[in-house]
Amino acid sequence: MDLERVLIGADDTVPRARYTSAEFAALEFERLWSRVWQVACREEEVAEVGAYCEYLIGDQSILVVRSTPDTIRAFHNTCLHRGTRLAEGSGLLPEGCIRCRYHAWRYDLDGGLLEVVDADEFDPIPEGTGLRAVRTERWGGFVWITLDPEARGLGEYLDPLPSLLAPYHLDRLELRTYLSTVLPANWKVAVDAFNEGYHVQGTHPQLLPWTDDVSLEYEPLGIHAHYGRLPNARRQLRPSPRLGLVPGEYDEGEILENFIRGLGGLFYKDERALVEEIRASSLDGETMLSRYQKGRRALLDARGVAVDDFADDQLTSADDVYFFPNMVGPIYPGIAIVFRVRPNGLDPDTCIKDTWFLQWPKVGAPRTRAERRFFPDWTERDWGEITNQDYANMAHVQIGMKSRGGPALRLNRRQEANILHMHRTIDRYLTAP
Numbered sequence: 001m002d003l004e005r006v007l008i009g010a011d012d013t014v015p016r017a018r019y020t021s022a023e024f025a026a027l028e029f030e031r032l033w034s035r036v037w038q039v040a041c042r043e044e045e046v047a048e049v050g051a052y053c054e055y056l057i058g059d060q061s062i063l064v065v066r067s068t069p070d071t072i073r074a075f076h077n078t079c080l081h082r083g084t085r086l087a088e089g090s091g092l093l094p095e096g097c098i099r100c101r102y103h104a105w106r107y108d109l110d111g112g113l114l115e116v117v118d119a120d121e122f123d124p125i126p127e128g129t130g131l132r133a134v135r136t137e138r139w140g141g142f143v144w145i146t147l148d149p150e151a152r153g154l155g156e157y158l159d160p161l162p163s164l165l166a167p168y169h170l171d172r173l174e175l176r177t178y179l180s181t182v183l184p185a186n187w188k189v190a191v192d193a194f195n196e197g198y199h200v201q202g203t204h205p206q207l208l209p210w211t212d213d214v215s216l217e218y219e220p221l222g223i224h225a226h227y228g229r230l231p232n233a234r235r236q237l238r239p240s241p242r243l244g245l246v247p248g249e250y251d252e253g254e255i256l257e258n259f260i261r262g263l264g265g266l267f268y269k270d271e272r273a274l275v276e277e278i279r280a281s282s283l284d285g286e287t288m289l290s291r292y293q294k295g296r297r298a299l300l301d302a303r304g305v306a307v308d309d310f311a312d313d314q315l316t317s318a319d320d321v322y323f324f325p326n327m328v329g330p331i332y333p334g335i336a337i338v339f340r341v342r343p344n345g346l347d348p349d350t351c352i353k354d355t356w357f358l359q360w361p362k363v364g365a366p367r368t369r370a371e372r373r374f375f376p377d378w379t380e381r382d383w384g385e386i387t388n389q390d391y392a393n394m395a396h397v398q399i400g401m402k403s404r405g406g407p408a409l410r411l412n413r414r415q416e417a418n419i420l421h422m423h424r425t426i427d428r429y430l431t432a433p
């Protein structure tokens with residue numbers, strides 16, 4: 001493919017072929033997915049020795065295994081005999097070893113070849129033969145892998161996210177819900193949909209009475225980015241300025257209630273009770289938001305969530321973090337919703353989206369294991385009004401983008417800056433030697 005024609009131009013226009021062309025998708029596999037660090041699973045999914053998770057990226061399958069209480073390893077998920085995939089999905093390896101289903105070759109949890117049935121009938125297999133390792137590192141309670149043996153370390157790759165996110169202790173969150181589905185659009189269409197607030201007025205107009213969608217801030221962070229209620233745009237209990245309402249024309253209590261409802265089941269029951277209590281009481285000159293933030297701090301404190309490093313206004317303000325290339329989502333003290341999006345095989349027109357609800361566990365509560373649930377067709381499930389609206393856009397974006405009658409994408413300089421930043425970073429990978 002003529003690379004020059006699909007790169008971001010000097011005028012920042014984004015060619016449509018980046019979303020629609022099979023050749024471009026192939027190029028992404030060759031130069032992007034084979035080089036980046038990507039999240040394979042959560043650490044708690046491979047909590048016990050012998051637990052495993054399969055991670056699929058494009059046509060590659062990676063096997064992540066807890067080999068000792070302190071060690072997580074990753075391998076190319078292929079038998080050294082005739083190539084059979086060794087494990088699928090997630091679970092516990094029986095008998096503490098990796099056994100091929102086909103001719104029963106066995107490997108230990110470090111990938112070493114343990115047993116070849118009728119070994120004397122093979123040409124001698126050298127001592128120390130084993131599964132090919134994939135580089136893996138851990139950060140934030142996530143297990144990361146890279147297919148590039150030469151890639152820089154994970155810490156350097158993620159910089160500056162580890163220091164920015166340190167107060168959130170993502171490693172202490174627990175995976176509560178794990179939902180996956182196939183969306184009818186390129187993986188970048190799905191990432192883009194959660195990497196800007198510009199579409200709220202167009203796609204989710206029902207939110208405008210409850211949220212200021214205009215004052216969101218956007219900022220690149222190394223190859224990554226974030227947006228949302230950043231330091232100059234903390235949450236206020238006010239509607240969208242697009243509605244032109246002035247104080248007195250809206251009810252802060254209703255806005256607070258909707259903010260909490262918008263987060264779905266993630267906010268605890270007692271937080272809902274707190275809002276009701278605040279609405280019913282007199283504020284004595286304090287703002288409703290500050291009263292709620294204080295109450296929320298006490299509730300999180302009582303639950304053992306470390307909140308000392310957060311200012312009051314951070315307790316109600318999401319930081320929507322974009323981990324290049326394919327993970328994005330709002331992070332609050334004590335909770336996070338993370339979306340991981342991957343190409344679906346080598347298809348440029350569909351993607352797999354995983355939704356992870358992570359929550360700080362209650363003090364002393366037993367560890368729970370979230371069940372993976374997969375919906376091959378997103379319309380099989382009700383994802384909630386807002387997400388349904390986002391997903392319903394996907395096919396229209398992908399089909400429309402294929403039209404030969406349209407120009408390159410035109411991005412909003414401020415509100416879609418993260419999307420342009422992503423494309424520029426992709427180009428750095430595509431053009432790197």
Ligand code: FES
Pocket residue numbers: 079080081082083084100101102103104105
């Ligand atoms: S393919 Fe694995 S043992 Fe034959």
Ligand SMILES: [Fe+2]
Pocket residue numbers: 193199200203204386390
């Ligand atoms: Fe949306």
